[in-house]
Amino acid sequence: MQIDQLTKIVEITEGSTKLLVPENSLKVNAPPKDPAFFNPRAKLNRDLSVIASSSFLKNFKGQKIFLDSLAGVGARSIRIANEIKNTEKVIVNDINAKSIELAEKSAKLNDIQNCEFSENEACRFLSLHSKRGERGAIVDIDPFGSPSRYIDCGIRATAHGGLLALTATDLPVLHGLFQNACKKKYYGVPVRTEFSNEIALRLIMGCIHLIGGRFDVRCLPLFVHTDMHYYRVYVRILVNSEVEDRMGFIVFCNKCGHRRLQKEPENLCEVCKQKTELAGPLWIDNLFNKSFIETMLMEYQKYSVDKRCEKILAKSLEEAEMSGTYFTLDEVASRMKSAPLGLDNALEKLHAAGYFATSTSLNPTGFRTNCRIDEIIKIFSN
Ligand SMILES: C[S@@+](CC[C@H](N)C(=O)[O-])C[C@H]1O[C@@H](n2cnc3c(N)ncnc32)[C@H](O)[C@@H]1O
Ligand SMILES: [Zn+2]
The missing domain is CATH 3.40.50.150 (Vaccinia Virus protein VP39)
Structure with a gap:
């Protein structure tokens, strides 16, 4: 034709x-x-x-x-x-x-x-x-x-x-x-x-x-x-x-790697007191809805689709209620001047230290945690 x-x-x-x-x-x-x-x-x-x-x-x-x-x-x-x-x-x-x-x-x-x-x-x-x-x-x-x-x-x-x-x-x-x-x-x-x-x-x-x-x-x-x-x-x-107003900023410190989502802009890093960079105004609330993703994981079974969908959805479910933004293993390793940990090992270390930690669908070596960068570096060093 x-x-x-x-x-x-x-x-x-x-x-x-x-x-x-x-x-x-x-x-x-x-x-x-x-x-x-x-x-x-x-x-x-x-x-x-x-x-x-x-x-x-x-x-x-x-x-x-x-x-x-x-x-x-x-x-x-x-x-x-x-x-x-x-x-x-x-x-x-x-x-x-x-x-x-x-x-x-x-x-x-x-x-x-x-x-x-x-x-x-x-x-x-x-x-x-x-x-x-x-x-x-x-x-x-x-x-x-x-x-x-x-x-x-x-x-x-x-x-x-x-x-x-x-x-x-x-x-x-x-x-x-x-x-x-x-x-x-x-x-x-x-x-x-x-x-x-x-x-x-x-x-x-x-x-x-x-x-x-x-x-x-x-x-x-x-x-x-x-x-x-x-x-x-x-x-x-x-x-x-x-x-409701769900707008704010990502405060990011290039010096020490600290990042945080918050309503107000912040010029000084709370960890190392250096000048921060600001992204925004942007959305600072959740990006995923847990129950919707649970439904997607069930519906996935019905269709002839790429197997990668299941992996993406499983990761999205894990990170659904975690705050932003994620870290990457490479970024943390380069700040520590050492080789990157494996993802499972990194998550285990954070869990063992009492923090929430999950992988993220947005980056294969990314992870979300409520642990601050200075503490992550200490935990990964042990
Ligand atoms: C990225 S493609 C869409 C691909 C499609 N949704 C898919 O999943 O395969 C963008 C389409 O927008 C059409 N397009 C561009 N400007 C448009 C406009 N102002 N109004 C309607 N269609 C437009 C183009 O002809 C093109 O087919
Ligand atoms: Zn800093």
Whole structure:
């Protein structure tokens, strides 16, 4: 099959869904945007999206509508429609007519009856679905780059109690290469550290929280995830005029490695009294919801997804109620000028000394603990 003179279209299977995609997108590292975008390497991202959507819809009381505002060839939403049996309606939208043409053909191929298709600009599409009764139980925003321009209309298009899922791929901005751009898009600035992915997720979450506050909407993260070139957050949207302020700063001391999440900025390190660096304003509350992740771990069993999902979810569950931010074994070792400990050994030492300590899904050699850096160094030295 072809959708233009040059592009060959092939059928693949992702999860248990057949998808029609441009053949070139399977052959190159950076998939082309023309004639239609599909990234096979984002399968893990879509697998987790299927698990999260299934977990969410299981307990959602209203109409189970999934709005895919930047759908590409519909890989995510066609999978949701095909694989999650209680989905009532899926609307697949993209500005690119050729993407939508492929999505429609994929839906037919899987004999899906509950899909609608829309070729529109994402904010227009979301605005058309911002009336009560037409909002999404789940709204997905998966742009190239920053999602910030779509957050307002995404929140408006999400039902009360619904789920807003969004991706950010503007890593240089979120990692502090362009501080002004970050301030403009996310209302806060990062510092460059070993745990910059946690800062990025907290900046994205902070931005959603601030925008939600304008509409008297509470935005509560249920699950966050990062892999390769993207960050992804899953946020529950609740209409509530009493929106609590959950913004603050990460106070980080480059000198001794101390870090803390707190409401007020702090200029002096409480451990070594040197000048601190500040990331924020950003979200300082939990990033994971324990019971949602427990449900995800159960739903995981139902689907044909990457085995890595289980590991990510198991780690997320462990760290769900731990405070930020994590340390890495390499960072601690370089401060101690010694070889890094193994993760299990490090956690055992912290537990034996009476501290909470868990691994983190955000970094393979990362760990969270309520132990301060000066004490960690003493414990690891023994
Ligand atoms: C990262 S891709 C989406 C990938 C897809 N969600 C998936 O999981 O495979 C971004 C998509 O957004 C579309 N797009 C870009 N700007 C848009 C806009 N303003 N409104 C609607 N779609 C847009 C592009 O055509 C592209 O298909
Ligand atoms: Zn210090």
